[in-house]
Amino acid sequence: MNVEQKIIFSEQTLAIVSKIVSHYPEGKQKSALLPVLHIAQAEFGGWLSVPVMDYVASILNILPIEVYEVATFYSMYNTKPVGNCVIEICRTGPCWLCGAEEIISHLESKLKIKAGETTADGKFTIKLVECLADCGNAPVIQVGWDYHGNMTKEKADELIIDFDKNNKVSHKNPYEI
Amino acid sequence: MVKVTIDNIEVEVEPGTTILNAARKIGGKIVPPAMCYYSKLKGTGGKCRTCLVKVTKGSEKDPRPMPKLVPSCSTAVMDGMVVQNITSPEVLEARKAIVEFLLINHPLDCPVCDQAGECDLQNLSYEHGLSETRYEEERRTFEKIDIGDKIQLHMTRCILCYRCVFVADQLTEKRVHGIMNRGDVAEISTYIKNSVDNEFSGNMIDACPVGALTDKTFRFKSRVWFAKACDAHRNCTHCGGKVTVWMAGNDILRVTGRKDKYGEVEEFICNECRFEKKDLKDWVIEGPRKISRESVISQNHYMNKNKPEKKK
Amino acid sequence: MEKKILLANIETPDFGKFETFRKQGGYAAVEKALKTMSPENVVDEVKKSGLRGRGGAGFPTGLKWSFIDKSTNNPRYLLCNADEGEPGTFKDHYLILKNPHLLIEGMILSSFALGANTAYIFLRGEWFYLMKILDQAIEEAYAKGYLGKNILGTDFSLDLYCHPGGGAYICGEETALIEALEGKRGNPRMKPPFPAIKGLYQNPTCVNNVETIAAVPWIINNGGCEYANVGIGKSTGTKLISACGHINKPGVYEIEMGLPVEEFIYSEKYLGGIKNGKKLKAVIAGGSSVPILPTELILKTAKGEPRLLSYESLADGGFETGTMMGSGGFIVMDETTCMVKSLLNYSRFYHHESCGQCSPCREGTGWMEKILHRIEHGQGNMHDIDLLVDIAKHVEGNTICPLGEAAAWPVRSSILHFRKEFEAHVINKKCTFNNG
Numbered sequence: 001m002n003v004e005q006k007i008i009f010s011e012q013t014l015a016i017v018s019k020i021v022s023h024y025p026e027g028k029q030k031s032a033l034l035p036v037l038h039i040a041q042a043e044f045g046g047w048l049s050v051p052v053m054d055y056v057a058s059i060l061n062i063l064p065i066e067v068y069e070v071a072t073f074y075s076m077y078n079t080k081p082v083g084n085c086v087i088e089i090c091r092t093g094p095c096w097l098c099g100a101e102e103i104i105s106h107l108e109s110k111l112k113i114k115a116g117e118t119t120a121d122g123k124f125t126i127k128l129v130e131c132l133a134d135c136g137n138a139p140v141i142q143v144g145w146d147y148h149g150n151m152t153k154e155k156a157d158e159l160i161i162d163f164d165k166n167n168k169v170s171h172k173n174p175y176e177i
Numbered sequence: 178m179v180k181v182t183i184d185n186i187e188v189e190v191e192p193g194t195t196i197l198n199a200a201r202k203i204g205g206k207i208v209p210p211a212m213c214y215y216s217k218l219k220g221t222g223g224k225c226r227t228c229l230v231k232v233t234k235g236s237e238k239d240p241r242p243m244p245k246l247v248p249s250c251s252t253a254v255m256d257g258m259v260v261q262n263i264t265s266p267e268v269l270e271a272r273k274a275i276v277e278f279l280l281i282n283h284p285l286d287c288p289v290c291d292q293a294g295e296c297d298l299q300n301l302s303y304e305h306g307l308s309e310t311r312y313e314e315e316r317r318t319f320e321k322i323d324i325g326d327k328i329q330l331h332m333t334r335c336i337l338c339y340r341c342v343f344v345a346d347q348l349t350e351k352r353v354h355g356i357m358n359r360g361d362v363a364e365i366s367t368y369i370k371n372s373v374d375n376e377f378s379g380n381m382i383d384a385c386p387v388g389a390l391t392d393k394t395f396r397f398k399s400r401v402w403f404a405k406a407c408d409a410h411r412n413c414t415h416c417g418g419k420v421t422v423w424m425a426g427n428d429i430l431r432v433t434g435r436k437d438k439y440g441e442v443e444e445f446i447c448n449e450c451r452f453e454k455k456d457l458k459d460w461v462i463e464g465p466r467k468i469s470r471e472s473v474i475s476q477n478h479y480m481n482k483n484k485p486e487k488k489k
Numbered sequence: 490m491e492k493k494i495l496l497a498n499i500e501t502p503d504f505g506k507f508e509t510f511r512k513q514g515g516y517a518a519v520e521k522a523l524k525t526m527s528p529e530n531v532v533d534e535v536k537k538s539g540l541r542g543r544g545g546a547g548f549p550t551g552l553k554w555s556f557i558d559k560s561t562n563n564p565r566y567l568l569c570n571a572d573e574g575e576p577g578t579f580k581d582h583y584l585i586l587k588n589p590h591l592l593i594e595g596m597i598l599s600s601f602a603l604g605a606n607t608a609y610i611f612l613r614g615e616w617f618y619l620m621k622i623l624d625q626a627i628e629e630a631y632a633k634g635y636l637g638k639n640i641l642g643t644d645f646s647l648d649l650y651c652h653p654g655g656g657a658y659i660c661g662e663e664t665a666l667i668e669a670l671e672g673k674r675g676n677p678r679m680k681p682p683f684p685a686i687k688g689l690y691q692n693p694t695c696v697n698n699v700e701t702i703a704a705v706p707w708i709i710n711n712g713g714c715e716y717a718n719v720g721i722g723k724s725t726g727t728k729l730i731s732a733c734g735h736i737n738k739p740g741v742y743e744i745e746m747g748l749p750v751e752e753f754i755y756s757e758k759y760l761g762g763i764k765n766g767k768k769l770k771a772v773i774a775g776g777s778s779v780p781i782l783p784t785e786l787i788l789k790t791a792k793g794e795p796r797l798l799s800y801e802s803l804a805d806g807g808f809e810t811g812t813m814m815g816s817g818g819f820i821v822m823d824e825t826t827c828m829v830k831s832l833l834n835y836s837r838f839y840h841h842e843s844c845g846q847c848s849p850c851r852e853g854t855g856w857m858e859k860i861l862h863r864i865e866h867g868q869g870n871m872h873d874i875d876l877l878v879d880i881a882k883h884v885e886g887n888t889i890c891p892l893g894e895a896a897a898w899p900v901r902s903s904i905l906h907f908r909k910e911f912e913a914h915v916i917n918k919k920c921t922f923n924n925g
Contacts, residue, residue: 014805023648023650025607025690030672031672032672033672033673034614034652034653034654034669035653037655038617038653063351063352065355066672066673069356069357069673069674070655070673072357072368073655073657073674073675074616074656075654075656076656077656092835092838093576093577093838094576094829094833096831096834097733097734097820098734128265130574130841130842131577131658131838133574133578133616134582135577135578135739135818135820136732136739136740142615147185174620175505177617222679224846224847226845226847226888229887245886246886248679251679266767271887274849274883275848275883278853278856278883279848279852281856314856314859322554322819337848337851343777356845358845359674359845360840360841360843360845360854361843361845361851361852361854362845363851454550
């Protein structure tokens with residue numbers, strides 16, 4: 001995220017936020033916290049900094065601490081900076097049975113980072129996640145909002161090349177995909 | 178009124194009363210221990226699981242036993258309910274296990290903990306715990322965080338009872354601390370460096386059942402059992418001003434709320450009374466605070482004790 | 490046993506579009522129910538059908554619906570649990586992907602039965618691409634007058650929205666799901682009060698799994714009794730089984746309850762046998778939290794009868810020799826699989842997913858994982874194996890929500906059926922499997 005970037009949603013995003021808030025009864029706007037955090041994370045660099053969380057608290061009219069509590073509870077929210085492309089590799093039982101460990105170590109050595117780390121150029125982050133509920137296509141990885149099943153080393157390489165060459169960013173507003 | 182039998186003792190209580198409060202009405206050894214429940218704070222309870230009891234008969238209407246042990250602090254009695262606490266080996270075994278779970282990641286630093294002597298976890302372990310640990314793994318630690326000049330946070334000692342969060346929610350205007358992360362790395366924190374400072378925030382210290390939140394102004398001043406507890410009061414514009422002052426000679430070492438035999442304060446007090454009024458002139462001393470005979474603090478009340486007999 | 494209730498017609502091109510779905514008989518049940526039936530009639534048909542909750546607990550759906558508090562004028566809510574996260578389970582994923590309108594039709598019928606005018610589909614946060622599919626389908630249903638004010642000119646109105654989670658297995662537990670929907674941490678609530686009395690925003694609420702709700706339209710079209718004729722005994726209807734692991738044909742299968750497990754695993758029509766000609770070693774039949782069974786016990790019960798895919802047959806033998814239907818996540822493991830490492834993997838999962846609210850689960854799940862980690866890496870001793878069982882027993886039954894059992898059962902059952910393998914790790918001071 002550009003440090004100069006102002007933490008403020010665009011008109012278009014604010015319209016999406018109001019629409020989400022309208023799904024819940026009057027006074028229950030806190031219900032929109034999870035979806036709005038997804039949007040904020042996507043729009044402000046793939047992670048939730050304190051100013052971003054404070055901004056979310058202000059637009060939903062709740063206390064900042066309520067946002068911190070929630071953001072740190074759920075595993076999809078990153079509370080530390082991440083790379084442009086976050087590769088989420090499922091490591092739970094069924095994916096493990098079908099070779100997730102090989103994919104993990106392949107990507108670790110390919111990108112020269114350990115799981116949980118970001119490459120020095122800020123392009124890639126490897127994140128290990130739990131069951132993505134697509135075990136029939138194990139091993140599965142998720143990049144952005146896309147699932148990639150039956151993962152092989154070759155397919156993983158292709159994904160990396162695609163993101164690298166085209167300078168793609170994995171975090172996108174989920175309501176605009 | 179509804180009738181409930183706990184460990185073979187019958188008691189009549191208002192409908193809606195919890196098993197724990199019915200047991201407290203009976204009193205004595207049959208009262209389940211409670212680490213997270215706090216009768217003065219709405220919504221507390223159910224989390225620590227130390228107060229689990231067995232319901233062998235649901236009610237007169239539906240006499241079926243409940244399939245699992247239930248938390249007595251958050252289960253309402255029904256008319257004709259029959260409950261076992263200390264008469265159930267199953268309950269005692271579960272309680273022993275809960276104590277073990279609460280202790281495996283506890284630092285056991287009682288020698289340097291200001292809560293020692295008035296710690297609910299210490300008492301619970303003494304009464305229900307095992308004498309040795311089966312835990313060989315590394316104990317969990319947390320990075321130290323500073324939450325201001327009045328309250329000391331020792332996260333490693335925390336048992337995540339959430340009482341302090343309820344204090345902040347129910348007694349203060351804007352809560353700035355809460356539970357971050359989840360599972361066994363969940364912690365009490367302000368997330369960003371922030372001080373927990375509010376007219377009533379000090380009550381978190383009294384509500385904390387362990388040494389996770391202690392009074393910075395009292396830190397290492399005295400072991401609690403060497404301090405003399407006196408009830409005292411003053412005219413306070415923020416709170417009732419009814420407190421316990423803990424003294425050494427004529428010095429007031431600390432001020433707390435008045436705690437009953439279940440470790441709960443009778444009335445919450447304000448931070449001014451707690452932290453600012455440490456001069457004897459500030460208070461009208463009512464007399465020594467009655468401390469339960471079992472408490473180590475009663476050591477200081479020599480009149481209650483028999484002299485040790487000389488061995489022949 | 491060819492009976493398609495949930496996955497019928499899904500191969501029709503554009504089946505996810507309203508028009509196509511409608512042409513194949515979709516939304517006919519809504520017409521029938523709203524115009525000719527009372528909410529009580531709908532509840533009765535579902536009761537007659539014997540439909541049981543497909544999320545894992547298997548609780549009779551009609552009975553659950555009858556618990557909803559209709560004594561006040563407070564709004565009532567229907568929540569669809571699409572927070573599928575039980576390892577090995579991906580049926581709801583498939584169902585929403587292939588048949589979004591069926592879920593919407595089921596939501597309308599169920600909301601009508603419960604008297605709910607607002608309903609939410611709680612999808613796991615990773616599924617925004619599925620939410621997009623659902624949102625489009627919902628939009629179509631609004632446009633065609635099947636959602637919104639005065640549906641089909643009746644006085645029944647319903648608003649239906651999707652709500653994403655944030656990444657927490659625990660939100661599959663109904664009260665944690667409600668908390669998440671209220672914008673809070675997914676900490677399960679103490680019960681009672683049950684959601685049927687005080688759920689979302691403290692109002693009467695019913696939470697049902699995707700597959701459960703999707704079965705309702707067929708029941709309304711064909712009658713509860715007809716549904717009860719499908720299946721076997723108290724396991725009525727069809728069940729989606731999501732199969733994965735070391736098999737030739739992983740995927741989601743709609744089977745009629747009562748299909749023999751052996752046929753399911755080895756027949757070409759279903760899983761097509763074990764991959765690479767290997768031998769079957771063990772199966773976790775209902776998602777990772779149900780007890781694991783070795784080959785001999787998954788194919789046949791302890792009494793020597795063929796094991797069937799039904800609630801009763803899978804549970805035959807209790808904890809000692811049986812397992813559970815659970816959510817229908819069928820994980821197959823071949824002879825090369827290390828049972829210690831497999832268990833370590835699941836224990837790590839439950840440790841990671843514990844909300845941390847109650848002490849047995851918060852502390853017990855991490856402790857079990859650490860011990861298993863030592864055993865797998867050759868640093869365990871024989872006492873550790875019994876200690877694991879003891880910890881599991883103390884977590885089980887003493888927690889706020891069923892995650893305690895979910896974490897404990899895999900440990901207890903793996904050691905019960907594969908104790909020798911744990912001991913071999915201790916004796917050899919290492920894992921002897923390639924995959925370890």
